[in-house]
Amino acid sequence: MPPEKAPETGNGTGMPARGPTKHFVGIDSGSWTTKAVVIDETGTVLGSAVVQSAADLTGASARALEQAASRAGVAFDEATIWATGFGRASIEIASGSRTGLDCHARGVRHYVRGALAVLDIGGQDAKVIKLDEQGHRVSHKMNRKCAAGTGSFLDEIALRLGVPVSDLGDLASGYREELELGSFCTVFTATELLGAIRQGKRPADLARAAYKSIVKRVLEMAQFDRPVVATGGVIAHHPMVVALLTEALGRDIVVPPHPQEMGAFGAALAARDAASESPQHARG
Numbered sequence: 001m002p003p004e005k006a007p008e009t010g011n012g013t014g015m016p017a018r019g020p021t022k023h024f025v026g027i028d029s030g031s032w033t034t035k036a037v038v039i040d041e042t043g044t045v046l047g048s049a050v051v052q053s054a055a056d057l058t059g060a061s062a063r064a065l066e067q068a069a070s071r072a073g074v075a076f077d078e079a080t081i082w083a084t085g086f087g088r089a090s091i092e093i094a095s096g097s098r099t100g101l102d103c104h105a106r107g108v109r110h111y112v113r114g115a116l117a118v119l120d121i122g123g124q125d126a127k128v129i130k131l132d133e134q135g136h137r138v139s140h141k142m143n144r145k146c147a148a149g150t151g152s153f154l155d156e157i158a159l160r161l162g163v164p165v166s167d168l169g170d171l172a173s174g175y176r177e178e179l180e181l182g183s184f185c186t187v188f189t190a191t192e193l194l195g196a197i198r199q200g201k202r203p204a205d206l207a208r209a210a211y212k213s214i215v216k217r218v219l220e221m222a223q224f225d226r227p228v229v230a231t232g233g234v235i236a237h238h239p240m241v242v243a244l245l246t247e248a249l250g251r252d253i254v255v256p257p258h259p260q261e262m263g264a265f266g267a268a269l270a271a272r273d274a275a276s277e278s279p280q281h282a283r284g
């Protein structure tokens, strides 16, 4: 069969005009991990990936993008890519970007309606974003200064207890005694922990105490006066945090799908929404 005649382009380049993209990618360059999510026009997640950020943020975003696109079966050079997160400026392939606050709120709103508080606990920060009934941001609180109340606190505790952070939850689930860690700061907590180990305290009980400590710090950040939707790596990988928060607040906490990738998902939604508002700028 003869090749089909290329459609009239009218774009002056001699190349066929590409229609608006059907796939959207969000990349969230975080301090600990870089996440990529590929969605279609309905917001359905087709593929996602989480890789370590380490020092090469650009390389991490390229790896996350490749993995997510391959899982989605989508050619990423035909998708519209937007970025978010603290390293978003390093993602040169992105044609647009949004703040983490915007993307987390947008991602969560895709799944949960009504007035709510988004609680995101990542590697080096924790944030609480309050949304009203219409999804407008009414306030936000950010803890960036202190590792207590963030994932790096758990990373430090796991290191001190001699287990990978991925095993901390299993360790803590074998607790027998309820202990409290009194120190506020992560460094002092590590010292306190060493003292407790010397006194013969059980690692399982100390791991449980560390979870209680992180929850205490998070609860100090804001008044949780509305339904809470929780996201971030700590929520995704440490169910004891969710259980303790639920107990402390006396209300259920909603954990949406792919909680660790919520910022990346929100960035992909932002790309899609921008394309539908302004199709001629669909590729940025």
Ligand code: ADP
Pocket: 029, 030, 031, 032, 033, 034, 053, 121, 122, 123, 124, 125, 150, 151, 152, 154, 155, 165, 166, 167, 232, 233, 234, 237, 238, 260
């Ligand atoms: P950021 O977006 O700030 O880079 P994340 O939302 O990915 O961070 O959360 C990172 C935190 O989540 C880490 O500090 C760690 O405590 C926890 N975490 C991430 N991956 C895992 C894992 N596989 N097992 C246990 N904990 C994890």
